[in-house]
Amino acid sequence: MAPKKPSCLRSLLLPLSLTLLLPQADTRSFIVDRDHDRFLLDGAPFRYVSGSLHYFRVPRVLWADRLLKMRWSGLNAIQFYVPWNYHEPQPGVYNFNGSRDLIAFLNEAALANLLVILRPGPYICAEWEMGGLPSWLLRKPEIRLRTSDPDFLAAVDSWFKVLLPKIYPWLYHNGGNIISIQVENEYGSYGACDFSYMRHLAGLFRALLGEKILLFTTDGPEGLKCGSLQGLYTTVDFGPADNMTKIFTLLRKYEPHGPLVNSEYYTGWLDYWGQNHSTRSVSAVTKGLENMLKLGASVNMYMFHGGTNFGYWNGADKKGRFLSITTSYDYDAPISEAGDPTTKLFALRDVISKFQEVPLGPLPPPSPKMMLGPLTLHLVGHLLAFLDLLCPSGPIRSILPMTFEAVKQDRGFMLYRTYMTHTIFEPTPFWVPNNGVHDRAYVMVDGVFQGVLERNMRDKLFLMGKVGSKLDILVENMGRLSFGSNSSDFKGLLEPPILGQTILTQWMMFPLKIDNLVKWWFLLQLPKWPYPQAPSGPTFYSKTFPILGSVGDTFLHLPGWTKGQVWINGFNLGRYWTKQGPQQTLYVPRFLLFPRGALNKITLLELENVPLQPQVQFLDKPILNSTSTLHRTRINSLSADTLSASEPMELSGH
Numbered sequence: 001m002a003p004k005k006p007s008c009l010r011s012l013l014l015p016l017s018l019t020l021l022l023p024q025a026d027t028r029s030f031i032v033d034r035d036h037d038r039f040l041l042d043g044a045p046f047r048y049v050s051g052s053l054h055y056f057r058v059p060r061v062l063w064a065d066r067l068l069k070m071r072w073s074g075l076n077a078i079q080f081y082v083p084w085n086y087h088e089p090q091p092g093v094y095n096f097n098g099s100r101d102l103i104a105f106l107n108e109a110a111l112a113n114l115l116v117i118l119r120p121g122p123y124i125c126a127e128w129e130m131g132g133l134p135s136w137l138l139r140k141p142e143i144r145l146r147t148s149d150p151d152f153l154a155a156v157d158s159w160f161k162v163l164l165p166k167i168y169p170w171l172y173h174n175g176g177n178i179i180s181i182q183v184e185n186e187y188g189s190y191g192a193c194d195f196s197y198m199r200h201l202a203g204l205f206r207a208l209l210g211e212k213i214l215l216f217t218t219d220g221p222e223g224l225k226c227g228s229l230q231g232l233y234t235t236v237d238f239g240p241a242d243n244m245t246k247i248f249t250l251l252r253k254y255e256p257h258g259p260l261v262n263s264e265y266y267t268g269w270l271d272y273w274g275q276n277h278s279t280r281s282v283s284a285v286t287k288g289l290e291n292m293l294k295l296g297a298s299v300n301m302y303m304f305h306g307g308t309n310f311g312y313w314n315g316a317d318k319k320g321r322f323l324s325i326t327t328s329y330d331y332d333a334p335i336s337e338a339g340d341p342t343t344k345l346f347a348l349r350d351v352i353s354k355f356q357e358v359p360l361g362p363l364p365p366p367s368p369k370m371m372l373g374p375l376t377l378h379l380v381g382h383l384l385a386f387l388d389l390l391c392p393s394g395p396i397r398s399i400l401p402m403t404f405e406a407v408k409q410d411r412g413f414m415l416y417r418t419y420m421t422h423t424i425f426e427p428t429p430f431w432v433p434n435n436g437v438h439d440r441a442y443v444m445v446d447g448v449f450q451g452v453l454e455r456n457m458r459d460k461l462f463l464m465g466k467v468g469s470k471l472d473i474l475v476e477n478m479g480r481l482s483f484g485s486n487s488s489d490f491k492g493l494l495e496p497p498i499l500g501q502t503i504l505t506q507w508m509m510f511p512l513k514i515d516n517l518v519k520w521w522f523l524l525q526l527p528k529w530p531y532p533q534a535p536s537g538p539t540f541y542s543k544t545f546p547i548l549g550s551v552g553d554t555f556l557h558l559p560g561w562t563k564g565q566v567w568i569n570g571f572n573l574g575r576y577w578t579k580q581g582p583q584q585t586l587y588v589p590r591f592l593l594f595p596r597g598a599l600n601k602i603t604l605l606e607l608e609n610v611p612l613q614p615q616v617q618f619l620d621k622p623i624l625n626s627t628s629t630l631h632r633t634r635i636n637s638l639s640a641d642t643l644s645a646s647e648p649m650e651l652s653g654h
């Protein structure tokens with residue numbers, strides 16, 4: 001659906017003068033004016049002050065709210081990626097519906113009077129699963145991602161021939177709001193330095209989008225050499241602690257004339273499980289922005305609103321060892337994960353107001369928050385009890401273990417099973433050689449939890465068993481590498497495990513469809529756990545609960561739990577890892593919850609150990625900066641009334 005002429009609603013949003021003067025599609029233009037080192041929009045000098053938000057990290061029902069807050073903050077543009085793997089789940093199968101409706105998001109941005117800087121990749125980094133590349137590319141294990149490898153280019157061409165025609169009508173000169181489009185992403189940091197690949201992408205974008213749209217690249221200062229390309233406008237990215245003068249001087253070697261552009265000015269930073277929560281100070285961020293605006297630079301703030309890595313969508317990094325990105329992508333951004341304005345937002349708005357008009361009128365208030373609980377969850381059953389339901393197609397058999405990609409399991413979990421061929425009387429070393437666990441393995445013998453093997457760790461477990469004992473290994477994919485030169489991050493058991501002196505063979509692989517089971521198991525008569533003692537290891541817990549009043553945004557807190565996955569009313573909220581931190585709560589948007597006494601259901605898959613009291617609670621504030629030891633202290637220090645402040649099932653909203 002091509003953008004219409006300004007609707008009456010849009011006319012209400014735009015100042016009357018602008019609506020009347022809005023040029024028709026044939027006179028609209030966004031170009032680089034190299035004579036005056038600036039952009040021109042419809043012939044007039046223009047500088048964008050933009051912010052990043054990712055539609056794929058924000059449920060569709062919340063898009064308008066976030067975009068309105070960004071417009072009110074003084075931004076005149078937004079920047080976002082298009083994750084290939086979010087829209088092409090299987091080769092040739094496309095999904096642009098619901099929270100994947102890219103065109104609807106473009107339209108929401110237009111209604112908020114925001115121009116768009118689009119970054120369709122094909123690689124996007126973004127701490128997103130595999131940097132946005134679909135994991136099914138790895139079904140050809142030798143494929144050379146982000147290069148002119150014919151197999152990779154064939155898949156890229158096929159994808160862009162679907163995507164780019166969809167956005168063509170939304171290009172600014174065609175009447176839409178997309179003023180520029182990025183080719184690839186920080187390619188100079190990848191190391192391949194394959195100019196044939198970049199030229200192929202540039203040619204494809206030109207062929208499908210025409211000659212008028214401004215195409216650009218973005219790189220850190222160290223990546224400009226391999227990341228820039230003649231014919232594509234060169235931009236950089238850097239944060240408040242970097243030397244702006246030095247980096248812009250380097251940029252001038254690539255773009256002697258035209259506007260200076262920082263395409264990713266970091267307002268905060270990402271978090272890894274097990275590392276401290278990242279923040280960037282308000283003073284440093286605002287000072288850096290003001291210095292760039294004084295130079296006349298156009299700036300995009302990364303992130304302006306971070307959102308959440310729901311489900312299994314988080315990416316990962318390799319900083320000496322494998323580090324998985326947390327579920328929260330709050331990023332210490334000006335708009336918090338729950339959509340609330342922060343002091344950083346108001347400070348940045350003040351800076352922007354010194355350089356251009358900012359909308360008047362009040363900012364929407366923070367959303368209503370809710371506390372609830374504690375709720376005591378009941379044991380549903382051990383994961384193995386549901387194996388037939390979790391893998392209805394049955395196991396795949398192979399002498400050696402197969403990867404997730406080889407059995408076409410993209411994300412989540414897979415169970416590997418074999419049988420002991422001889423009795424092991426003494427605790428015997430068990431491990432996976434060559435760092436072959438990708439990424440976490442929960443080991444069971446005849447259903448009894450033995451412990452965890454982790455990627456990058458040289459731990460061994462010590463097992464015993466008898467002939468015919470079942471050896472089960474639940475492997476968790478913690479998110480594929482989203483940055484760095486080796487994004488071919490295969491998942492599963494990459495090597496056959498060793499027990500004592502024996503290489504274990506004859507494996508069965510069970511790709512698990514947990515989300516389907518959780519969504520529909522209210523239809524099933526579930527097996528009750530028949531034993532007095534709670535099972536250990538991967539176990540489902542659940543609780544059905546009403547909320548008597550209205551609902552509010554809330555933050556699920558799981559004190560004493562270890563690590564697992566959470567679903568609210570069948571929606572996969574994401575991963576928790578209370579034991580590691582720094583994230584201790586999961587954001588629950590209020591639209592997921594049923595109000596006024598209707599029954600809600602929370603389901604946990606706890607992978608390791610359950611607390612003595614299997615309770616959870618809903619808080620009215622997030623806890624994103626607490627490692628386990630500190631957090632345990634915090635919990636102990638919480639006064640009793642704090643924890644019992646809210647009567648169970650009662651809404652004590654703020």
Ligand SMILES: CCCC/N=C1\SC[C@@H]2[C@H](O)[C@H](O)[C@@H](O)CN12
Pocket residue numbers: 124125126127185186189220237264270483
């Ligand atoms: C030294 C940083 C190199 C990696 N680049 C990063 S880390 C955070 C951001 C996002 O991933 C973004 O998608 C990248 O383009 C740039 N960047």
